[in-house]
Amino acid sequence: MPYATTHILIAIILIELFREYLIKDNRKFPRYYIFIAAIGAIIPDLDIIAFYILSFFGFTFEQIHKTFMHTLFIQIILFLIGIFALKLKIKNHVTGKMHLKLPIIFFILFATSLLHLILDSLFWPNLAIFYPFSSFTIGTNLLRFFPQSLQSLILPTLDGVLILLWIIWMEFKLKINNYF
Secondary structure (H helix, E strand, C coil): CCCHHHHHHHHHHHHHHHHHHHHHCCCCCHHHHHHHHHHHHHHHHHHHHHHHHHHCCCCHHHHHHHCHHHHHHHHHHHHHHHHHHHHHHCCCCCCHHHEEEHHHHHHHHHHHHHHHHHHHHHHHECCCCCCCCCCCCCCHHHHHHCCHHHHHHHHHHHHHHHHHHHHHHHHHCCHHHHHE
16 A cells, blocks of 8 residues: 555645646635645545554454545545535635635545545555445456565655655646746
């Protein structure tokens, strides 16, 4: 399964590309939404916090991680909250100067947490997306296509490539050197 760095970087890279090339308006889609995307990208792994607590009561990592939080139910709930906020016309700005809108926040959390499941299903052989109601699993386990000697290096290399791409984007597109 990809590391938290991969989940976060892919989410912020995709949301930045969406913002830059589709929205094209900083006022409609401020960069604060990129931070929201980073949070959404790790929502399914919040069960690790539960493991730290439940481990004192004898629960194993396998009993906690990739169970409830790695199902489609979390994404459905986030999506429905976004729809509910949209239907109730809850469009007020959530945070003053930031101009963040509640429905957009929940749609971003939905999309990036769903992206987390997609990434996990690419690198994990069995993700039970309907747990505990079904034992149906998805997953491709792409790592199995690499030689055994390289399998442990693929995910850290992916993290490195993604962070390098993000730094290049920030330097050349966002002119990050202007901030120093």
